[in-house]
Amino acid sequence: MRFGDIAPGIVEAIYMIDDLNTIERLILVAANAPTLGIYLEEMEAGEGNFRMVGERFNPIESMLGGGYSNGEKK
Incomplete structure:
Protein backbone atom coordinates (compact mmCIF):
# COMPACT_ATOMS: atom_id res chain seq x y z
CA MET A 1 0.00 0.00 0.00
CA ARG A 2 2.75 2.43 0.90
CA PHE A 3 4.54 2.35 -2.44
CA GLY A 4 1.54 1.81 -4.74
CA ASP A 5 1.54 -0.89 -7.39
CA ILE A 6 4.53 -3.21 -7.09
CA ALA A 7 5.81 -5.31 -9.99
CA PRO A 8 4.76 -8.96 -9.72
CA MET A 16 10.01 -16.39 -1.26
CA ILE A 17 11.68 -14.98 1.88
CA ASP A 18 11.56 -17.61 4.61
CA ASP A 19 13.87 -16.06 7.23
CA LEU A 20 11.77 -14.42 9.96
CA LEU A 36 10.49 2.01 -3.21
CA GLY A 37 14.05 2.26 -4.52
CA ILE A 38 15.50 2.44 -1.03
CA TYR A 39 13.30 -0.47 0.05
CA ILE A 60 8.55 12.56 7.33
CA GLU A 61 11.59 14.61 6.33
CA SER A 62 11.33 13.27 2.78
CA MET A 63 7.67 14.28 2.57
CA LEU A 64 8.63 17.81 3.60
CA GLY A 65 11.17 18.02 0.80
CA GLY A 66 14.35 17.95 2.84
CA GLY A 67 15.01 14.22 2.87
CA TYR A 68 17.27 12.04 0.85
CA SER A 69 16.48 10.43 -2.45
CA ASN A 70 18.81 7.74 -3.74
CA GLY A 71 21.36 8.69 -1.10
CA GLU A 72 21.57 12.37 -2.06
CA LYS A 73 20.12 15.33 -0.18
CA LYS A 74 17.44 17.19 -2.10
Missing part, protein backbone atom coordinates in the same frame (compact mmCIF):
# COMPACT_ATOMS: atom_id res chain seq x y z
CA GLY A 9 8.39 -10.10 -9.65
CA ILE A 10 9.05 -8.05 -6.51
CA VAL A 11 5.96 -9.44 -4.81
CA GLU A 12 7.07 -12.99 -5.68
CA ALA A 13 10.56 -12.30 -4.29
CA ILE A 14 9.03 -11.13 -1.02
CA TYR A 15 6.87 -14.26 -0.82
CA ASN A 21 14.50 -11.94 10.89
CA THR A 22 14.72 -10.76 7.29
CA ILE A 23 10.93 -10.41 7.08
CA GLU A 24 10.90 -8.38 10.30
CA ARG A 25 13.71 -6.14 9.01
CA LEU A 26 11.93 -5.55 5.71
CA ILE A 27 8.71 -4.62 7.51
CA LEU A 28 10.67 -1.98 9.43
CA VAL A 29 12.33 -0.81 6.22
CA ALA A 30 8.95 -0.56 4.46
CA ALA A 31 7.64 1.58 7.31
CA ASN A 32 10.61 3.95 7.19
CA ALA A 33 12.01 4.02 3.65
CA PRO A 34 10.66 7.05 1.79
CA THR A 35 10.93 5.41 -1.66
CA LEU A 40 14.57 -2.54 -2.88
CA GLU A 41 18.19 -1.74 -1.98
CA GLU A 42 17.55 -3.13 1.50
CA MET A 43 15.72 -6.14 0.12
CA GLU A 44 18.70 -6.97 -2.11
CA ALA A 45 21.08 -6.68 0.88
CA GLY A 46 20.00 -10.19 1.91
CA GLU A 47 19.78 -11.92 5.24
CA GLY A 48 21.65 -10.68 8.27
CA ASN A 49 21.93 -7.06 7.12
CA PHE A 50 20.43 -4.21 9.07
CA ARG A 51 21.55 -0.87 7.71
CA MET A 52 18.63 1.47 8.41
CA VAL A 53 20.64 4.53 9.34
CA GLY A 54 20.67 8.17 8.36
CA GLU A 55 18.17 10.63 7.03
CA ARG A 56 17.35 8.48 4.02
CA PHE A 57 15.09 6.51 6.39
CA ASN A 58 13.18 9.53 7.62
CA PRO A 59 9.90 9.40 5.67
Whole structure:
Protein backbone atom coordinates (compact mmCIF):
# COMPACT_ATOMS: atom_id res chain seq x y z
CA MET A 1 0.00 0.00 0.00
CA ARG A 2 2.75 2.43 0.90
CA PHE A 3 4.54 2.35 -2.44
CA GLY A 4 1.54 1.81 -4.74
CA ASP A 5 1.54 -0.89 -7.39
CA ILE A 6 4.53 -3.21 -7.09
CA ALA A 7 5.81 -5.31 -9.99
CA PRO A 8 4.76 -8.96 -9.72
CA GLY A 9 8.39 -10.10 -9.65
CA ILE A 10 9.05 -8.05 -6.51
CA VAL A 11 5.96 -9.44 -4.81
CA GLU A 12 7.07 -12.99 -5.68
CA ALA A 13 10.56 -12.30 -4.29
CA ILE A 14 9.03 -11.13 -1.02
CA TYR A 15 6.87 -14.26 -0.82
CA MET A 16 10.01 -16.39 -1.26
CA ILE A 17 11.68 -14.98 1.88
CA ASP A 18 11.56 -17.61 4.61
CA ASP A 19 13.87 -16.06 7.23
CA LEU A 20 11.77 -14.42 9.96
CA ASN A 21 14.50 -11.94 10.89
CA THR A 22 14.72 -10.76 7.29
CA ILE A 23 10.93 -10.41 7.08
CA GLU A 24 10.90 -8.38 10.30
CA ARG A 25 13.71 -6.14 9.01
CA LEU A 26 11.93 -5.55 5.71
CA ILE A 27 8.71 -4.62 7.51
CA LEU A 28 10.67 -1.98 9.43
CA VAL A 29 12.33 -0.81 6.22
CA ALA A 30 8.95 -0.56 4.46
CA ALA A 31 7.64 1.58 7.31
CA ASN A 32 10.61 3.95 7.19
CA ALA A 33 12.01 4.02 3.65
CA PRO A 34 10.66 7.05 1.79
CA THR A 35 10.93 5.41 -1.66
CA LEU A 36 10.49 2.01 -3.21
CA GLY A 37 14.05 2.26 -4.52
CA ILE A 38 15.50 2.44 -1.03
CA TYR A 39 13.30 -0.47 0.05
CA LEU A 40 14.57 -2.54 -2.88
CA GLU A 41 18.19 -1.74 -1.98
CA GLU A 42 17.55 -3.13 1.50
CA MET A 43 15.72 -6.14 0.12
CA GLU A 44 18.70 -6.97 -2.11
CA ALA A 45 21.08 -6.68 0.88
CA GLY A 46 20.00 -10.19 1.91
CA GLU A 47 19.78 -11.92 5.24
CA GLY A 48 21.65 -10.68 8.27
CA ASN A 49 21.93 -7.06 7.12
CA PHE A 50 20.43 -4.21 9.07
CA ARG A 51 21.55 -0.87 7.71
CA MET A 52 18.63 1.47 8.41
CA VAL A 53 20.64 4.53 9.34
CA GLY A 54 20.67 8.17 8.36
CA GLU A 55 18.17 10.63 7.03
CA ARG A 56 17.35 8.48 4.02
CA PHE A 57 15.09 6.51 6.39
CA ASN A 58 13.18 9.53 7.62
CA PRO A 59 9.90 9.40 5.67
CA ILE A 60 8.55 12.56 7.33
CA GLU A 61 11.59 14.61 6.33
CA SER A 62 11.33 13.27 2.78
CA MET A 63 7.67 14.28 2.57
CA LEU A 64 8.63 17.81 3.60
CA GLY A 65 11.17 18.02 0.80
CA GLY A 66 14.35 17.95 2.84
CA GLY A 67 15.01 14.22 2.87
CA TYR A 68 17.27 12.04 0.85
CA SER A 69 16.48 10.43 -2.45
CA ASN A 70 18.81 7.74 -3.74
CA GLY A 71 21.36 8.69 -1.10
CA GLU A 72 21.57 12.37 -2.06
CA LYS A 73 20.12 15.33 -0.18
CA LYS A 74 17.44 17.19 -2.10
